[in-house]
Amino acid sequence: MTHRKTALAAAAALLLPLGLAACGDDKDDAAGGGDHKITVGIKFDQPGIGLKTPDGTYTGFDVDVATYVAQQLGHDPKDIVWKEAKSADRETLLQRGDVDFIAASYSITAARSEKVDFAGPYLLAHQDVLVRADDTSITQPSDLNSKKLCSVTGSTSAQNVKTKLAPQAQLQEYGGYSECLTGLENKVVDALTTDDSILAGYASQAQFKGKFKLGGFKMSNENYGIGVQKGSALKAQIDTALQKMVSDGSWDKAVQKNFGPANYKNEPAPQIGVVVR
Incomplete structure (x- = not known):
């Protein structure tokens, strides 16, 4: 009996540190879950919209909008973890919970709304063209007939122009x-050709200042929304934050800061919950 009690006591002694370690892990996990980090998906390669600069900082209209929203949700800008959200990956990132929300020139569409929820819209963009500043030969979409029209491989923008507006356009597809x-x-x-907001962002870069101009054709409506997981309570909270951003003037400042150098004639801030078709 004495031998058995001794063995049990020894086993308990061996297990005790493990139990304490397990308790310690739970505590650490709880502390980790209680931090103020928030993960936000943005584009890393779109000047004026979402760009990761060589020094590791992030700039662009979507970055400014996302930062404002995160602050309204109670997060300091330094607590934002930026994650690249490529166009083809956005729904997957949200569905897997890899990000809390996405602000990445993310147009609200019926097909996407079946998979994720959208707050906003926070910007109404339009498909447009960018031409050289001294070009006077392209003043309407039909002028693109016989012209060399560039877009990225797989883009729907160039196909829209070619099939609906200028069937004789010579489509040139590049990698970026x-x-x-x-x-x-x-x-x-x-x-x-692509969204006017994206074109304005590129044209606003210092090395391109004064070299390009927007056509102002407004060939489609692109309602940029902030994507969240389906059924997430964040949608309503982000809508409230966006309304405040407009009312306190921060939205206008962000537009001028990121698109102003390209003389981008933006639409007024859209009404939250109203998608323009």
Whole structure:
């Protein structure tokens, strides 16, 4: 009997540190869950919208909107963890819970709304073209007929122009918008097409100042929303934050800061919950 009690006591002694360690882990997990970090998906490669700079900082309209929203949700800007949200990955990132919300030139569509919820919209953009500043030959979409039109591989923007507005346009597909801009600057192509907000962001870069202009054609309506998980309570909270951003003037300041150098004629701030078709 004495031998058995001794053995049990020894076993308990061995297990005790493990039990304490387990309790310690639970405490650490709880502390980790109680921190103020928030993970936000943005574009890393769209100047004026969402750009990761060489020094590791983040700039752009979506970055400013996301930062404002995060602050309204109770998070300090230094507690934001930025995660790249490529177009093809956005729904997956939200569904897996890899991000808390996404602000990444994310147009609200019926198909996307079946998979995720959207707060906003917070910007009404339009498909447009970017041309050289001294080009007077393209004043309407039909002028793109016989012109070399550039967009990125797989883009629906260029196809929209070619099938609906200028069927004789010579479509040139490049790997990225930066390549299209270089081609436009060097007169290899005549126009670049995508959302006007994205075009304005590129044209606002210092090295391109005064070299390009927007056509102002408004060939489609692109309602940018902030994506959240389906059924998330964040949707209502973000809507409230966006309304405040507009009312206190922060929205206008962000537009001018990021798009102003390109003379981007933005639409007024959209009404929350109203998607313009």
